[in-house]
Amino acid sequence: MKRLPLRSRLAILTAAAVAVAVAAVALSCWLLTKQQLTEQLDRSLRQADAVPQISRSINQNGCLATPPVQDVGPGHYPFINTTNTSAQVVQRNGKSCWVEGTAAFPVTKPDQAIAADPLKPDGTPRAVTHNVTTADGTELRVYTMGTNLALDRQPLALSVARPLSEITDPLNTLAWVLLAVAGIGVLGAGAAGLLIARAGLKPVDRLTETVEHIARTEDLSVRIPVEGEDEIARLSESFNAMTAALASSRDRQQQLIADAGHELRTPLTSLRTNIELLERSEATGRPIPPADRKALLASVKAQMTELAALIGDLQELSRPDGAPTLQVVALHEIAEAALERARLRGPDLTIRAELAPWYVRAEPVALERAVVNLLDNAVKFSPPSGSVEVRLDHGVLTVRDHGPGIPEDELPHVFERFWRSPSARSLPGSGLGLSIVARTVQQSGGEVSLRPAGGGGTVATVRLPGAPTAPPGLT
Incomplete structure (x- = not known):
């Protein structure tokens, strides 16, 4: 079943469901018809009221076990009105006397029981209905009722019978008709x-063709037309959203590679130039003056540091955008550790800090890197002997420097990857620091923003949800 195409399975399942429904209806119809025919036959048998006719028949013909040889014909008595009806009286010892019809029929124990006790205490006759089979294999429906007559001092019961073929023949015909209709x-x-199935699966076929086309051509710009609001339409919308997300992800990846290559080119070119100078000096035997050699080595070291920082930033940005592993951390402690590093990088700066306790759910390493990046920016753009103010109060971390500030038209771009202000391109950096800050803060459920500070400089603000006290068990 699983190997069949979906449309074939739908057709088979539909046919099976209809078959079950038709079979249930046909069986119910057959059983109801059988019940109605049986009740109708029983009513026709119960209509016999033949006590006077029984007495007269016995007096005229005697007690005959079987019908006489001569044909007495149907309708000899008023209660017998068809050729298919037979009647006989039954004694409790099992003997029977023919009354009407073309043949006698077997006496059963229920018939003898009625003959033995024909009347109820209130004087009404007892009765029983059952089926019997004659010697020639004919099935009869028999209705036996008690009477107030007796023969040889034994009470009598009247049994009236009609062939069951009156029920089975129409039922057999009905069964064949129902079978054909089913x-x-x-x-x-x-x-x-x-x-x-073919009509309903056309949108699925279009979706399949689109997926195969994308797999073959890697063209993520293809979209599926969305028609209606049913499940297929929702599937088409979801597929279009998925391809759009994949296209956007691929574009970002390509842009990241291009930007990373561009950023790597500058330090690599500088490194290559410096190393070639050192190599040429060794090859020609012309030593570089000590001061120039020292400056050259310092430049190589700076470029190596810049490359290491850029590679670290690229590794951070290359991590998947899925849900990070968050845990409760002390933001004030992370900020204090980042301040120690900032003081080492800006020994001539005055860094003042007010850190109130605040616990957040975040990824510790990523959060520390984000805070360090904020402080590095403040240190990098602060003037010599300047100051930086850091404040943490009720989950709001602010870093304020007194540097040149950021123009209003550049603020919307500060968190973009590899974006650098034209005035800062001569300074060390890759343009990835604030992008990493924004990503880390957003993954922790917070917000980050930059704005010009009054009197000059920039204020970076980070808001993270949390609590001023550590949760139980975090000590």
């Missing part, structure tokens, strides 16, 4: 199911 219905349901 077969036609199932075949029609299968054909209709196949047509419906």
Whole structure:
């Protein structure tokens, strides 16, 4: 079943469902018809009121176990009105006397029980209905009722019988009709199911063709037309959203590679130039003056440091955008550790800090790197002997420097990857620091912003949800 195409499975399942429904309806119809025919036959048997006729028949013909040889014909007595009806009286010892019809029929124990006790205490006759089979294999429906007559001092019961073929023949005909109708219905349901499956799966076919086209050409710009608001439309919308996200991710990846290559080119070129100078000096035997050699080595060291920082930033940005592993950390402690590093990088700066306790859910390493990047920016753009103010109060971390500030038209771009202000391109850096800050803060459920400070400089603000006290167990 699983190896069949989806439309074939739908057609088979539709046909099977219709077959079950038709079979249930047909069986119910057959059983109801059988019940109605049986009740109708029983009513016709119970309409016999033949006590006077029984007495007269016995007096005229005697007690005959079987019908006489001559044909007495139907309708000899008023309660017998069809050729299919037979009647006989039954004694409790099992003997029977023919009354009417073309043949006698077997006496059963229920018949003898009625003959032995024919009347109820209130004087009404007892009765029983059952089936018997004659010697020639004919099945009869028998209705036996008690009477107030007796023969040879034994009470009598009257048994009236009609062939069960009056029920079975119409039921057999009905069964064949229902079987034919059910077969036609199932075949029609299968054909209709196949047509419906083909029509209903056209959007799925289009989706399949689109997926195959994308897999073959890697063209993520293809979109599936969305029609209606059903499940197929929702699937198409989801697929279009997925391809759009993939295209955007691929574009960002390509842009990241291009930007990284551009940023790496400058320090690598500088390194290559410096190393070539050193190599040429060794090859020609012309030593570089000590001061120039020292400056050259310092430049190599700076470029190596810049390369290491750029590679670290690229590794941070290359991490998947999925949910990070968050844990409760002390933001004030992370800020204090970042301040120690900032003081080492700006020994001539005055860094003042007011850090109130604040605990947040974040990735510790990433959060520390984000705070360090903020402080590095403040140190880098602060004038010599300047000052930096850091404040943490109720989850709001602010870093204020007194540097040149950021023009209003550049503020929307400060968190973009590899973006650098034209006035800062001569300074060390890759343009990835603030991008990493924004990503880390957003993953922790917070917000980050930059704005010009009054009197000059820039204020960086980070808001992180948390609490001023550590949760139980975090000590």
